[in-house]
Amino acid sequence: MSDLEKFRRETRAWLEANCPPEMRKPMTSDEDTFWGGRDAKFSSEPQRAWFERMRDKGWTVPHWPQEYGGGGLDGEQAKIVRQEMAAIGARAPLVSFGISMLGPALLKYGTEAQKKEHLPKITAGLIRWCQGYSEPNAGSDLASLQTRAETDGDDFIINGQKIWTSYANYADWIFCLVRTDPKAKKHDGISFILFDMASKGVSTKPILLISGRSPFCETFFDNVRVPKSHVVGTVNRGWDVAKYLLQHERAMISGMGERGVGRPLGQVAADSVGHDEQGRLEDPILRGQIAAFEIDEAALAAAAERAVDLAKAGQSHPAFSSAMKYYGTELNKRRYEILMSAGGIDALEWESERSKGGARPRAWLRTKANSIEGGTSEVMLGIVAKRILDLPGA
Amino acid sequence: MALVLTEEQSMLRDSARGLISDKAPVSHLRQLRDSKDATGFSRELWKAFAEMGFTGLLVPEDFGGSALGCVADGSLLAAFAVDEGAKHRPLQTNLQAKRSGNGFKLNGAKAFVVDGHTADLLIVAARSAGSPGERDGLTLFLVDPKANGVAADRTAMVDSHNAARINFDNVEVNADHVLGEVDQGYQLLEGVLNIGRGAVASEMVGLSEEVFGRTVNYLKERKQFGKAIGEFQALQHRAAQLYIEIEITRAAVLKALQTLDANFDSAGAAVAVAKARAGSTATLAVQEGVQMHGGMGMTDQFDIGFFMKRARVCQELFGDANFHADQLARMKSY
């Protein structure tokens, strides 16, 4: 037996023994996600147990170095952990922007002191991060951002406003883009900086989404004092860090399109739509749409696997995550259009207990943001055209 | 296994690419078409493929000398006769095989038998029991195309390749010409079809990639309104979408091929996904390819039309995207 096969067996056995049955069911509400943070609360005992066991094994982030609380696994091993978790439908023990966004940027651009300070608190779920990129006048054209950071001795004084800051009202710290040189060209005067959301002068104001939920905020900075040592990378070179982080964010968001676990969508649809005499979904056109969707979903899963393998083999294009982000998010929107169509009038209930507080229509509406957040679909296509296809003037 | 080509596979790809761009560029097919070549393909080229080992890739080496060995070394051309109606429906096979003496008598008709007009050997799916739609009762036969009662009619197709419509009128076949087991041929047939589907899906990925490459080049060269047409965002986004479709399909096809290698009997779903995706992607690629070339794309003199025609044939061969979507839905019980 090869080392990897042995590792797979051990992983399977360990997960079997340690993943509580409740943590193998598909997530149905926000409460099912554990985000960590100073004020974090577990919604159930199994959620706590699962998180703590995974944390102690270093598997909240299996592929980060052990010295930062990760599992120290190489690419092949981490893939095996992902596959074995997917095989039993195991939930992620900890979800956080620290893992999917800030961590990779810190590992590449952070100083050793910054890594030692922040990464272990991410893997242990102690600090919850939010992302301060977008501003009222800087969305797709992110590099036109205006939040200022002015020098005051060893500190920066930060003033300005961010918007659409997901979970800013629950976050402990923020990674933030600020303008440190207003005279430079727009991409050249930006810095990437970290600070505590409890700092004096930071305030947030929640914004309600069409789903009726409020997962993001306006975030205001009024003379917030931040040590210069909190800049990641070089001052005025923050755009490099920002872009690198976006690659990881986009890869993460693209994963929304593939949820290979659980019952096939066609069977879920049949619960409400019914079968014909031959056992096929009663609505033949919906059946065709679902089959076409599942083909694309399986293909996306293969592409996601291949993207990781290509990166490992040093053959990937840095902008490829934009391609995946585009496809994965458009696919997830299709999934929810199908689920709404399959659910018929049952999927229209917004508040009843039977509908778990309108879980399906709220989730459907939430997916519409997938092709906006992290860069819109149009922006993703522009990046592919320019950076991968090398089309002129893009 | 990683979803990337191994070094050995990359070398194989490079040597195939070398041979084909040297000996069989589009102009080669154009020449066969325009000269109304009787065979419809070049036997010499087939020999060159065989010498490179391409025809024997799936055949273990110790079959030398047998019929299988001759297929592998390119000296014997076998054609596969499955389809009967306008669409690929292997379960609906209705060509009759009735027991007679020491063997069988075949009656019925096949269509879309690729290169069936020049084959040295036919592999024929027939119904030896049961009725169309049933899995049980299918048998595969090896049939000599020169046998009494076999009549092949060459049909030149839209892509300048050839298929045959073949009639079987009381064709006698010996019992020892049964491939596999009588009445139990479905599994074998399905397995072989899956290999074919994987291969055609790969061809369609290659086709899509080639058309796309030519199209992107054209977007950079062709100028209108004082700039390269590739500067127009409407075209940029469509090109980017096509690129993404092709890359996702490429991964799905690699996945199917690896599954066929590693887990042959349960590769059905992965193959259905790959063939369906490849069909849709190639269709999109050739449509966008012609459209973005404007009037030039519509001319026979320009090569892009050959790809459009070939994509249409590949889509039908061994089941189109709709067929495979339906298959997938059945596998998943909905």
Ligand SMILES: Cc1cc2nc3c(=O)[nH]c(=O)nc-3n(C[C@H](O)[C@H](O)[C@H](O)COP(=O)(O)OP(=O)(O)OC[C@H]3O[C@@H](n4cnc5c(N)ncnc54)[C@H](O)[C@@H]3O)c2cc1C
């Ligand atoms: C649910 C959600 C969560 C979010 N979370 C965060 C967060 O945590 N932190 C954060 O910083 N931001 C966050 N965002 C913000 C997100 O990144 C921006 O909304 C996004 O980048 C688009 O910017 P915009 O809203 O200003 O739209 P705009 O840029 O004004 O775009 C409007 C429309 O114009 C199109 N468009 C713009 N430019 C072009 C172009 N060049 N070519 C073609 N079309 C174009 C867009 O594609 C879009 O369709 C979140 C957004 C959502 C919806």
